[in-house]
Amino acid sequence: MMVLFDPGVEHRIMVCVTPQRSCERLIERGAARAKEVGGQFVVIYVNKRQELNRELKEHKILLELFETAKNLGGTVSILSGDKIYNTLADFAKNNKITHIVVGKSLRSAFEIQKHGEVINPLIKEVEKSGIQVEVVD
Template sequence: MNYKVLVGITIQENSRRLIAEGFNLSQSIDAPLHILHIRKGETIFDRPESSELLSDLFAYGGELGGEVHFLCSNNIPETITSFIKENDITHLVIGETPNGNTISPGSSVYEQLKSQIGDIEIVVLPREIIEDKMA
């Protein structure tokens, strides 16, 4: 079987961990690495710092040999599902969302992805809590 790893990222520093996890997985199963960011809506960037962080994340993923993809959509789960099917992805690496609405077994988003994409391994990384050092 030909494996392919997809890492779903957002514009936040924690995405670097997701890319590293996806890279390690792709190396362990000898699979190409794909990195996907889906921007909700049609506006590419709400904040000026967003473009710089996304550029840094894409550069990091590219340095690791990943193929970087950027899409805009109002339906994130459906767009991820379509991308997975169109590219024959076998492994998906995603993270918990910052608001606690985790994409994990039992959550509606996780179940929606799992039911629509069938036999795929989904790795969910818990969100890393960065403590305030100034306190």
């Protein structure tokens, strides 16, 4: 999926969110970073195919996060893919993203082992393209 950025914009920030209210701080960080460098930002959520029927509460949180992004001047996009880090990395490369903002994982070691990790594989995948990743606590 492609997001239309202004072709003259050099700095493109991608903010990765999950359906958690705490992700609002990531959107604010991405918006601030975009403002600092005169760039644009997009908020991305990856929906794994088997998670299409999420609880209504999570949909409400995502809608609120997307509204926050729009109010701060960003755009939003929902992607679909089995491997979240691959989906994010492909989007970043295809859209010439220069900076990615992600939140530190709150998963336990057991959950990471069971479901896989996203941040480190994402960093490994995009660093080859010179994309900077900021992990926010």
